[in-house]
Structures are given as structure tokens and as C-alpha cells.
Amino acid sequence: MLRMNTNNIYNHSMSSTFHIKHTDKETLKKWFSLMALGRTLDDKAPNYLKQALGWSYHAPYAGHDGIQLAIGQIFNRETDHLFPYYRDMLTTLSAGLTAEEIILNGISKDTDVAGGGRHMSNHFAKPEWNIHNVSSATGNHTLHAVGIAKAIKYYGSKGVAISSQGESSVSEGYVYEAINGASREKLPVIFVFQDNGYGISVPKHEQTANRKVANNFSGFKNLKIIHCNGKDVFDSMRAMHEAKKHVLEQGEPVIVQANCIRIESHSNSDRHELYRNDYELNYVRDYDPLAKFRRMLLRYERFTEEELKSIEEEVKEEVKVAHRKALAAPAPSPDSIYDFLYAPAYEANKYGIGIHQSTEGKPIKLIEAINETLKAEFRHNENTFIWGQDVASKDKGGIFNVTKGMQQEFGEKRVHNAPIAEDYIVGTANGMSRFRKDIRIVIEGAEFADYFWPAMEQYVEMSHEYWRTKGQFSPNIVIRLASGGYIGGGLYHSQTTEAALASFPGIRVVYPSFADDAAGLLRTAMRSQGPTLFLEPKALYNAPQASTIVPDDFEVPYGKLRVRREGTDMTIVTYGNTTHMAIQAAEALAKEHGANIEVLDLRSIQPLDEEGILQSVNKTGRVLVVHEDKVFQGVGGEISAIISEKAFEYLDAPVKRVGSENTPVGFNPILEKAILPNTEKIKKAAADLLGY
Amino acid sequence: MKTALVYSTHSEHTSGIAKLIKEHLKSKATEVNVEDTSFDELQKYDLLILGVSTWFDGELPNYWDEYLPGIDDQDFTGKKIAIFGLGNQIKYPENYQDGMGILAEFFKKRGGEIIGYTDAKTYKFESSAAFENGQFCGLAIDNSFPKAKTTSLVSDWTKLIS
Numbered sequence: 001m002l003r004m005n006t007n008n009i010y011n012h013s014m015s016s017t018f019h020i021k022h023t024d025k026e027t028l029k030k031w032f033s034l035m036a037l038g039r040t041l042d043d044k045a046p047n048y049l050k051q052a053l054g055w056s057y058h059a060p061y062a063g064h065d066g067i068q069l070a071i072g073q074i075f076n077r078e079t080d081h082l083f084p085y086y087r088d089m090l091t092t093l094s095a096g097l098t099a100e101e102i103i104l105n106g107i108s109k110d111t112d113v114a115g116g117g118r119h120m121s122n123h124f125a126k127p128e129w130n131i132h133n134v135s136s137a138t139g140n141h142t143l144h145a146v147g148i149a150k151a152i153k154y155y156g157s158k159g160v161a162i163s164s165q166g167e168s169s170v171s172e173g174y175v176y177e178a179i180n181g182a183s184r185e186k187l188p189v190i191f192v193f194q195d196n197g198y199g200i201s202v203p204k205h206e207q208t209a210n211r212k213v214a215n216n217f218s219g220f221k222n223l224k225i226i227h228c229n230g231k232d233v234f235d236s237m238r239a240m241h242e243a244k245k246h247v248l249e250q251g252e253p254v255i256v257q258a259n260c261i262r263i264e265s266h267s268n269s270d271r272h273e274l275y276r277n278d279y280e281l282n283y284v285r286d287y288d289p290l291a292k293f294r295r296m297l298l299r300y301e302r303f304t305e306e307e308l309k310s311i312e313e314e315v316k317e318e319v320k321v322a323h324r325k326a327l328a329a330p331a332p333s334p335d336s337i338y339d340f341l342y343a344p345a346y347e348a349n350k351y352g353i354g355i356h357q358s359t360e361g362k363p364i365k366l367i368e369a370i371n372e373t374l375k376a377e378f379r380h381n382e383n384t385f386i387w388g389q390d391v392a393s394k395d396k397g398g399i400f401n402v403t404k405g406m407q408q409e410f411g412e413k414r415v416h417n418a419p420i421a422e423d424y425i426v427g428t429a430n431g432m433s434r435f436r437k438d439i440r441i442v443i444e445g446a447e448f449a450d451y452f453w454p455a456m457e458q459y460v461e462m463s464h465e466y467w468r469t470k471g472q473f474s475p476n477i478v479i480r481l482a483s484g485g486y487i488g489g490g491l492y493h494s495q496t497t498e499a500a501l502a503s504f505p506g507i508r509v510v511y512p513s514f515a516d517d518a519a520g521l522l523r524t525a526m527r528s529q530g531p532t533l534f535l536e537p538k539a540l541y542n543a544p545q546a547s548t549i550v551p552d553d554f555e556v557p558y559g560k561l562r563v564r565r566e567g568t569d570m571t572i573v574t575y576g577n578t579t580h581m582a583i584q585a586a587e588a589l590a591k592e593h594g595a596n597i598e599v600l601d602l603r604s605i606q607p608l609d610e611e612g613i614l615q616s617v618n619k620t621g622r623v624l625v626v627h628e629d630k631v632f633q634g635v636g637g638e639i640s641a642i643i644s645e646k647a648f649e650y651l652d653a654p655v656k657r658v659g660s661e662n663t664p665v666g667f668n669p670i671l672e673k674a675i676l677p678n679t680e681k682i683k684k685a686a687a688d689l690l691g692y
Numbered sequence: 693m694k695t696a697l698v699y700s701t702h703s704e705h706t707s708g709i710a711k712l713i714k715e716h717l718k719s720k721a722t723e724v725n726v727e728d729t730s731f732d733e734l735q736k737y738d739l740l741i742l743g744v745s746t747w748f749d750g751e752l753p754n755y756w757d758e759y760l761p762g763i764d765d766q767d768f769t770g771k772k773i774a775i776f777g778l779g780n781q782i783k784y785p786e787n788y789q790d791g792m793g794i795l796a797e798f799f800k801k802r803g804g805e806i807i808g809y810t811d812a813k814t815y816k817f818e819s820s821a822a823f824e825n826g827q828f829c830g831l832a833i834d835n836s837f838p839k840a841k842t843t844s845l846v847s848d849w850t851k852l853i854s
Contacts, residue, residue, distance in 0.1 A: 020761045195749075211749050211786045229751055234761075259749050287747065287754050296758050 018237040020300045028302055029311065031233060034072070035065055035290050036315045038090035041102055044319065045122075046268055053327070054107035055121045059087040060264040064194050065289035067230035067258035069094050070240040071164055071192055077129040079159030081148045081434070083141040084124060085134065087194070088164055092124040095131055099322035109329040116470040117332045122267075127472040132434065135461050138199075139169030142178040142191065143424060143458065147431015149187035153251075154413060155435065160247045164192045167257075168199025170213045174457070177424040182253040183220040184419070189253040190243045194230055196262035201275045214257035222252040230258030231289040261287060341505055342607075343466045343474035343530030345558050354520050354556030354603070358549050367541035369515035369550050370402050370480075370522060374442065376552070377526040378410050381440055384526065385432070387418045388425055388444025388480075399447055400482055400541055422446045422455035430462050430475045440526050442478045449481035449535065450495040462531045463506035478525045478532050483511075484577050484628050485676050486539035490667030494676075496576070496629045496660075501533055502606045508558055509606040511535040513579035516548040517603050520556030528558075537577045537628075545580050559607035563616070567598035570622040570690055573613055573639055575602040578626045578658075578677055585683040595690055605635055613639065614647050621652035624686050628677060631659035653692035658685045693772075694736065695721040699743030700755040702727055705778050706743040709833055712843065713741060713776065716850040727755045731762035738771060740804075741853065744795050745778040750787030750821065752794055760798060769803030774853040775830030776808075776846075777822060782836060785818040789832050793821025796829040806830070808853040810845075 017023070042062055048055035061068055064087065072094020075082050084091045089102060101113050105124050108117030114125035114133050125133035134141040145163035152159050169175060170193060182189045193214055197204050210216050214225045224246050228239030236258060243254040261284040265272040273281070297303045348354065364372070378384045386406065390399055392415050397404035407415040418425045422445060429441040445459075446452040452459075459479075466474040485494030502509045510525065510532060512518040518536070525532035540546035564579060565586050572582040579601045586597035598616055602609065617623055623643055625636035640655035661675045695717070699710045702725075714721055721741065724733055734740055747753050752760075777792030796806050809827040812820075815834070822828045831849040833842055 211784075229757075232757065259751065261748070292754055292758065296761075299758065300762065 018234040018241070020234060020296050020302065023234070025302060028297065031069055031073075032293065032297065032303075032308065033311050033315060034094050035069055035090065035233075035293060036312050037099060037318065038065070038068070038093050039290050040315055040319050041093075041099060042089055045106055048107055049268055057086070057121045057267055057269075058106070059122055059267045061087045061089050062263040063196060063261035063284060063289060064230055064258075065090060065293070066233045066236035067192065067194055067228065067240070067256075067260060069233055070236035071095070071162060073237065074240045074244050075162065076159065077131070079157060081130045081132065081145065081152075081159065081161045083132045083134050083145045083161070083163045085138070085141070085165045085169070086120075086122045086136065087166065089122070089124060091164055092126070092131060096129060097124060097126055097131070099319050100325050101126065103322055103326035104329055107326060108332070109326060110332040111329045115468050115472065118470060119468045127469055133469045133473070137457055137461070139165050139172045139175045140427070140457060140461055141165075142169075142175045143427025144431035144434065145189050145191070146178045146182045146187055147428035148434050149182065149189045149431070150185065150428060151432045151435030151439065152188050153185075158248065159188070160244055161187075161189045162192060163189060164194065166199065167193045167195035167197075167204055167213045168202065168207050170216070171199070171207045174423045174427065177419070177421040178427070179217055179220060179223070179253070179255070180421075181419065181424055181428065183223045186222045186252045188247045188251060190240070190247060190256060191253065192240075192256045192258060194258050194260050196260040198262055198266065200266040200270060201272070212257050212259075214255045217255055224250075224252065224254045225257065226254060227257045228259070230260040231287055231292070233289070233293050263288060340467050340471035342508065343476070344528070345508070345530070346524050346527035346555075348520070348524040348555035348557040350553060350555050351520070353560040353562075354517070355562060356516065356551050356554055358551045361549050363547040363549050364515055365542050366512075366515040366518050366536075366546040367400065367402055369519040369548075370536065371404060372550075373519040373522045374403065375406060375409065377440075377523060378406065378414065381438065381526075383436060383438045384440045384442070385414050386442040386444075387416050387429075389418055389420050389447045391415065391444050392417050398444060400538060402480075402482075402536070402541070403444075422452055423458050426455040426458035426462065426479065429477045430458060430465070433475045433477055434473060437476070440476050440478070442480060442526065445479040445481050447482075448493050448495075449483040449497045450492040452481055452497060459501065459507070460504060463504040465506075466530055467506055474530045476529050476531075478522070478534050480534045480536060482538040483535045484537045484539055485665050485672060486577060488667070488669055488672060489665075491664045494665035494672070496535070498535055498605055499629050499634045502635065506530070507606065508532045508604070509535065510558070510604050511537070511576045512603055513537060513540060513576050513601055514546050514548050516550045516554055517556055517562065517601070519550045520554040521603060523555045524557060535576065539577055540580070543580075556603060559604045559609050561609040561612040562601045562603055563598060564601045565597065565599040567596040568620055569596045570624065570686060571598045571600060571613075571616040571620045572624045572626055572682070572686065573600045573602065574626040575605065577628050578682070581677065581679040581682050582626050584679045585686055588679070588683055589686055589690070593687070593690070595686075597686060608639070610642060610646075613643065617643055617647045618650045621650055622689050622692070623651070623655045624658060624682070624689050625655065626658045626677060626682055629659055630662050631657050632662040634659050653689055656685055656689050658682050693719065693738045695719055695739040695741065696724045696734065696737040697721045697741045697743070698724045698726050698729075698734065700727050700753065701725045702755070703743075703745065703753070705835070706745055709776055709778065709842070709846065710743050712846045713850055716847050718854050726759050734763060735766065739853070740771060740773050742773065742775045742795055744775060744791040746784065746787060746789060746791035750790035752791050756791070756795065764798075764802075767803050768799050771804050772807050772853070773799045773804040774808040775806070776833060776849070777828075777830055778833050778835065780835045781815060781817050785816070788815070788817035788820040789822040789828060790820060792828065792830045792832065793823070796822065808849055810849065
């Protein structure tokens with residue numbers, strides 16, 4: 001049995017600025033107005049759904065009033081960054097959103113400042129004011145808050161990042177990654193856990209053993225934990241004020257655990273009477289924070305009943321006006337769906353479609369091309385950063401030494417290791433890139449592409465940030481992944497991930513197979529806005545056949561293939577490791593059978609050079625699609641479908657595919673050889689197709 | 693000794709215990725409803741018997757929460773404070789009787805003398821703001837107790853504080 005320290009308002013009240021007797025009347029009036037406004041909108045929101053006007057998702061905040069008011073009140077839009085969650089209606093109102101902006105988001109209008117009705121209702125945001133538009137995946141933005149805090153610290157800004165979330169979101173592994181990172185790097189973040197006891201219908205004792213989840217973090221270094229009554233305005237103001245002061249003065253993160261209640265159901269698709277009894281429902285209603293604050297304003301004679309009623313009337317009128325304006329606002333147009341899907345690419349037109357004829361200098365390896373381009377771009381833009389597992393350990397620069405020498409030249413603030421937490425690596429890059437539009441972040445998403453999967457939720461998130469905010473924010477990030485097999489690496493050092501990762505609109509995917517294209521595509525990616533997945537065929541890093549001369553300023557535009565061997569009898573469409581095998585197979589067939597095969601190196605998978613492919617098909621009439629990834633569900637399926645749809649009449653034979661077997665990649669070399677495509681298999685398939 | 697029994701008349705269980713205490717007290721006690729009493733009221737008495745339960749994860753009930761800011765600048769030196777608390781060891785072992793602890797700390801800080809400490813040996817809980825050196829800073833009533841046990845605890849405690 002333990003003596004527990006109480007950390008509540010009565011330990012602070014005499015010295016606290018926030019007190020029912022001492023807080024000035026204007027401030028109290030502002031608070032009451034915001035709280036009354038919030039509750040009027042919170043209560044009114046379900047009516048929009050009943051009238052089929054929208055707002056089909058509404059998570060009522062009633063019971064969280066104190067802490068939400070306080071978060072918004074301490075937020076300074078000039079210096080701070082706020083990441084509210086889907087229950088943060090009062091938080092965002094208190095941070096400055098208007099009733100009209102709340103309703104425009106609720107009913108998904110084109111003028112919704114969060115993103116023109118593209119994201120779900122109740123996801124209130126105003127990126128222009130650093131009130132960020134966040135995911136529906138609970139707690140996902142915790143990593144973004146930590147990421148932007150990296151920038152706040154790096155640039156010496158005086159602000160704080162605030163991640164607001166429900167207590168159940170803390171069950172997510174990435175929340176632990178985020179708090180671990182903030183603690184390790186001593187970052188200016190306030191994590192606010194709004195604890196209402198439930199994750200939808202799941203009571204908190206089914207989430208974690210501690211009743212107050214913040215206490216799970218009591219062993220973390222450089223981290224202060226503050227408890228408060230999130231239902232109480234004064235205690236919440238005290239806690240948030242103390243948290244911000246601590247972050248700014250001590251330069252370390254704080255968790256604020258705010259105990260709240262959920263007076264209503266989780267959302268309008270939930271019925272809490274199915275899992276909460278009458279006793280509990282009455283109990284929470286009895287502690288309605290707004291009713292409590294109102295009672296106190298009267299009991300302490302700060303306001304008269306008439307004064308409060310008059311404020312309530314003003315609020316009702318404000319909501320009526322906002323309602324009328326929001327209803328009259330334009331709806332998004334169906335023609336706009338492709339707007340803001342991809343953030344603007346760098347116009348890489350110095351070398352036309354990205355082909356050079358340079359004969360000057362000596363060929364360099366693919367790994368050198370990447371290393372040198374990274375360095376060149378780091379010199380070109382001082383707001384460029386790189387982090388990842390293993391990328392900067394003294395003389396080691398990544399498992400393959402791709403980033404060798406970078407930390408020595410650019411310093412550890414711009415080039416550093418990351419914990420083995422792939423989601424953290426990606427999510428913090430997303431967060432940091434929000435700070436300035438000229439920031440570019442390169443990440444090694446994982447030690448090997450095979451370990452990228454834990455980062456999928458951040459990858460998905462990144463894919464639709466630009467679209468979801470209607471062009472207000474794009475994560476300007478290059479994700480580098482050492483990819484593919486042929487090194488005897490087995491199941492977890494051989495995966496090539498493009499088929500899965502290219503299926504999310506919003507992310508560009510490139511996969512070079514020669515040193516010059518690697519350099520040119522990397523330069524373009526690092527100068528573009530939006531995320532690019534940069535897949536590196538690691539078996540070619542030091543391979544002589546991938547070495548080329550690389551002009552210093554070489555650049556390759558997205559979506560432009562390169563004809564690596566011209567021909568008339570058949571087209572092989574390929575990329576990555578198999579480009580070289582396809583060329584070898586074509587050369588062999590030319591020698592043995594006099595066949596003239598054209599080899600297209602796609603270089604970009606998203607966007608795909610459809611025109612370039614179709615042009616070649618029109619010429620040859622026969623197509624073999626070759627890639628290292630599995631044939632089943634591989635990129636080749638998409639390419640052959642496009643050809644069938646758009647060039648059927650030019651075909652003299654069915655489109656054939658060569659790729660990996662539909663199995664994992666086995667470790668024993670016998671198994672690896674049987675599973676992965678190789679020159680022989682390509683040659684055989686090509687010969688069959690030529691004879692069709 | 694002028695005695696007040698201070699609690700919320702709107703509360704069910706706390707009111708029940710308050711009535712029981714009143715029956716067992718030798719001297720007369722004035723009942724004061726904390727929900728609507730004035731902020732000067734408590735200064736009129738020498739012995740304050742306070743009734744409090746613990747809400748949520750270790751908080752005061754709203755009626756105490758709303759009253760304390762009104763008296764937090766007062767001096768309770770020379771006054772005796774006896775607190776009875778209501779809690780639930782099984783459901784809330786982490787915050788058992790925290791309400792009692794919060795009140796005790798509040799009055800102690802303002803000069804009040806806490807009386808009526810009781811042995812915590814027979815209780816099972818993980819942590820409590822009311823727990824000090826093996827004792828509770830008042831009478832800990834538990835919802836799980838049989839009526840006879842409650843009556844006997846109340847009887848012993850009233851003797852202790854009278």
C-alpha cells in the first residue's frame with residue numbers, strides 16, 4: 001500500500017492565477033462564451049445527420065470541457081503547433097476557429113478550412129494557423145507532433161507542439177515510439193491524454209493496467225507528468241499553463257493526463273446504453289463540467305444569472321448565423337477529385353526526358369551516385385535532413401554505407417541515427433516537414449525494405465496529406481529503401497515492396513537500375529514537393545554493370561522511361577535488378593537467334609510512362625513484362641492490363657510476365673534461384689514469346 | 693465544543709453515514725450542507741466532521757470541489773477536523789479514499805488539526821491519498837462492508853473524535 005501524492009488544484013490554488021475568485025471577469029466571460037458556444041454546437045451536431053445534411057461522424061466532447069478550453073487557450077498560433085483529435089471541437093474553437101468553420105467542416109463544404117470537405121467530419125483543423133489536419137487513425141499524429149518539435153528545436157523557435165488525444169490511443173505502439181523519441185531527444189512537446197475512461201465501448205482497464213495511463217511513462221527520462229481534472233476549467237488551465245512553461249523553460253516534453261468523462265456515446269454510430277448502466281450515466285451527468293462552471297460563476301458572484309443568460313443568448317444567435325452561412329456555402333465539385341493528389345514535382349527538364357550523352361569522366365557505382373547526389377543536394381539546400389536506422393555511426397553510413405561521410409560533412413543535427421522504430425522514422429519526417437516548405441527530409445525508412453512494414457500506417461498517412469488538406473500541406477520527403485534480393489538474404493533481406501507500396505495514390509515511386517538514373521531521380525525527388533518512395537536495388541550498389549558516367553547536375557523527370565536497348569521484334573518492360581537481366585537476355589537472343597528486342601527501363605512506377613510503353617508496343621507487337629516482385633499482384637499485372645486495354649490491336653501475341661514465384665524468398669541459394677527471376681528464365685520466356 | 697457535520701445532503705451513501713454519526717455523537721452537531729452553505733460557515737465551529745466520497749480516479753465530489761476555492765484563504769488554526777470517507781476497495785484500489793486525503797491535506801495546510809486517524813491494516817488497496825504511516829487520516833467506510841461492521845466502526849470513531 002502506498003501513500004499517494006495528490007496533485008490537484010488545492011495544492012496550487014493559492015498561488016495559481018487561475019481561480020474562480022481571482023481570474024478577471026473578462027477572461028471568465030471569454031471562457032464561458034467559448035464553452036457555451038462549444039456545447040451548443042456539440043448538442044446541435046447530431047441534428048445535421050438527422051436532417052441528412054451531413055456530419056455523419058460526430059464524437060461529442062461534453063465532459064472534456066475544462067481541458068479542451070485550456071489547450072486552446074494556451075495555444076499560440078504564431079509559435080505553436082496543435083494536433084487536435086476528432087473529439088477536439090472545443091479545443092479548436094478555443095484555439096480560434098469560428099462556429100462557421102466548425103459547421104463547414106461538419107457538413108463537409110468546399111470552404112471547410114481543414115480541407116474542403118475531403119476529410120471526415122469532426123476532424124477540425126486550420127493548417128494556415130498551425131492547427132493541423134490529422135488522421136482518423138487514433139494517436140497517429142503523436143509522431144507528427146514529435147517531428148515538428150524536432151524542427152522547433154533545430155530552428156530555435158520558441159513554440160511547443162501539442163498532441164491531443166484520447167487515453168485509449170496510448171495503447172498504440174507508435175504512441176510509445178513518439179514519447180520515447182521526445183524523451184530521448186528532449187523535444188518541446190505536450191502530450192495531452194484526455195481520459196474519459198473508454199475507447200469507444202472498451203473500458204480503460206481493458207487497455208492497460210494503470211488507471212491513469214500517463215503513469216505508464218513514469219520511468220521515461222526527461223519527461224514530466226502532470227495530472228489534472230479535465231472537467232475543471234481552473235485545474236485544466238493550471239495544468240496546461242504549467243506544462244507549457246515547463247517545456248519552454250526546461251526544454252523537455254510533458255504529459256498532461258486530464259481526467260474527463262464522456263457524457264454521451266462515443267459517436268453517433270455508438271449506443272452507450274448497451275454497455276453503461278443508468279447509475280454510471282447519471283453519475284457522469286452529475287459532473288457536467290459546463291454546469292459546474294456555471295454554478296461556480298453564480299455562487300462566487302462573478303456573474304448574475306441575467307448576465308449568463310445574455311451570453312447564452314448571444315451564443316445561440318452566433319450559431320444561427322453560422323448555420324445559415326454554412327448551409328449556403330458551396331459543396332465540393334466532383335470534377336475536383338484529382339486536384340491536389342500529387343504535390344508539384346520539380347521540373348527536371350535540363351536533360352529532356354532524363355537522358356544524357358556524357359562521355360566525360362569515369363563511370364561510378366550506383367552506391368556512389370546516391371551518396372554523391374545526397375551530398376550535393378545537402379549542399380544545395382541547407383534545410384535538408386536525413387535520418388534512419390544506422391545511417392550515421394562514426395565511419396559507418398548505413399548498413400551498405402550509402403550515407404558514408406555525410407554526418408562528418410553536415411553535422412549530427414542534419415544527419416543522424418534513428419531508433420529501430422520505422423513508424424517513428426517516417427512519422428517524425430512527416431511532422432518535421434510541416435515546419436517550413438523548404439525543408440526536405442530523406443529517410444532510410446528501414447534498414448532493409450523488408451523491415452518497412454511497421455511504418456505502413458505512417459506511409460498511408462503520408463500518401464493523402466496533400467489531398468486531404470486540399471493542397472495546404474505536403475510532406476516533402478524521400479523514403480529510401482534498400483530493396484530486392486540476389487544477395488542470399490532470405491525472407492527478410494530480399495523483399496521488394498513496390499507492388500504493395502505503389503498502390504496508394506499520392507506517393508511517387510521510382511526504382512532506378514543504373515547509377516545515372518539513381519542520381520537523376522534522387523535529385524528530382526529531393527527538389528520536389530510531396531513524398532517519393534526511392535527504391536534502391538541493393539544488389540546493384542557495387543555492380544559493374546550498373547556503373548555509369550554521371551553528369552554533376554543530372555536530373556531525371558518522373559514518369560519517363562528510358563530505352564536501354566532499341567529493338568523491333570519484342571518489347572521487354574522492366575525496372576530495377578531485372579533491367580540488367582533483360583538486357584543480357586536480349587543480347588543473347590540477338591546473338592543466338594538474330595532477334596531484335598527492345599528493353600524499356602521504366603525508372604518510375606508511379607507515375608508510369610504509359611505513352612512510352614504503348615509507343616514501343618505499337619512498334620514491336622509483342623510484350624514481356626519482367627520484374628523481380630511476384631508475378632501475382634505485381635506491377636506487371638497493371639502494365640499488361642493497360643496494354644490489353646489500350647494497344648490490343650497492335651499485339652501479335654498475349655502479354656507475358658516473368659517475375660518471382662508466389663512464395664517468400666528462401667535462404668538456401670537453391671531456393672532463392674528457384675524463386676527469383678534470372679536471365680535464363682527471361683531468355684526462355686522471351687524466346688517462347690518470339691515464337692508465338 | 694461547537695460541532696458541525698458537513699456533507700452534501702444530496703448524496704445518498706454519505707448522508708446515510710452522516711446520520712449514523714450524528715446518532716452516535718455525544719454532543720450536538722449542526723448539519724451543514726456543503727452544496728449551498730456560505731463560505732463563512734465553517735469558521736463558526738470548533739470541530740468539523742466532514743463527509744466525502746471519492747469520485748472518478750481520485751477526485752473530490754463536485755460539491756466539495758466547488759466549495760473549497762471559497763475558503764482556501766481562511767485559517768483553520770485551532771480547529772479540529774475529523775473526516776469520514778466513502779470508498780470502494782475492490783473497484784478503485786488505486787485511488788482508495790483519495791477524497792479523504794485531499795480534504796485532510798487542504799485543512800492541514802491551513803492550520804487545521806486532523807483527528808480521528810484509524811488503522812488501515814484490514815483494508816486492501818494499492819494506493820491512497822488518505823494513507824499515512826499505516827493509518828487513514830479519518831474513518832474509511834467501504835461500500836462492501838456489512839451494516840453491522842459499519843455501525844461498529846462509526847461507534848468507535850465517534851468516541852475517538854468526541
